[in-house]
Amino acid sequence: MWFALGRSVTSGCPTRPAWAVAHAATIAGFRGWTGVAAIQVEYSLLERTVEGELFGAARAFGLGVTPWSPLANGLLSGKYTRDDQAPPGSNRPHHVASRLTERTFTVVEALQRITDGLGASIAAVALALAWVHQQQPVTSTIIGVRTAAQLDANLASLDVSIPDEKLTKLDALTTPHLNFPADVLKHVAVDYQQRGVTVKGVASRAR
Incomplete structure (x- = not known):
């Protein structure tokens, strides 16, 4: 099941390079067509390169940003660890195998430390999603879940506010x-x- 957390947007431009987004927005403006409302991009603590050109295009044209794969195919959910790289219930091993790296585990372990500091009721999945929500210019976040428990864990992120000092640590750790x-x-x-x-x-x- 797929959902979007946050404010909704209408016409989106999914998974396109910044030049194509700018081209579409400019042509629509010149011709009086319905403009591009938002871009859909892969964005998470493990994939932040869109902060360059694509976020720049979004700001320049006043577009919303709706990230997909905010948990990096489950890598940031807390179920993948150095000691358990193929946990039960993992149904996307071909997507994550190449990303089970030292960098990934460093980020996962940092999330766990911050989670422990914020309270036992906050799961790593909620913290990772909350980080995405708190980034500019993110408008809403596309999530994918298979179970009611996963949906609850994802929705819990809406009530999480990461303190500035924790945001700074995560930013420094994952700056692309x-x-x-x-x-x-x-x-x-x-x-x-x-x-x-x-x-x-x-x-x-x-x-």
Whole structure:
């Protein structure tokens, strides 16, 4: 079963590169057609590269973002561990086998530590989904469940608010390496444009 958590959106542009999203939104605007309302992208603590071009396109055109696979095919559900990489009930081994890496287990273990600190009633699945909900510009989240218990665990994320210091730790642990020109714009261009001045909280080095 598939559901969406959060505010609903209408016409979406699923799994397309940023240039195609921008092209569709621009053509629709020029011709007076119904515009693109949102993009659907894979997004989770293990897949954050969409934060570059695709999130940029969403912000530029005022589009909603509806992530799919927020638990990375169950890798962030808490059932996969270093000691049990093929847990009972796992029905997608071909999807996760290549992603059972040191990085994945580091993130899973970090989620568990944060979960323990927030309270025993909060499951890792709810924490991982809550992280997605709290990211900008996420509008609603597509989830997939097979059982009522899984649905309850997913819905519990709506009541979880991750403290800023925990968000910072998760962000630092999973920050993606984005394609050019992300690094240039973030580090070099800001320094040359602002020349030591802080603008809207963004600091720069004098050049």
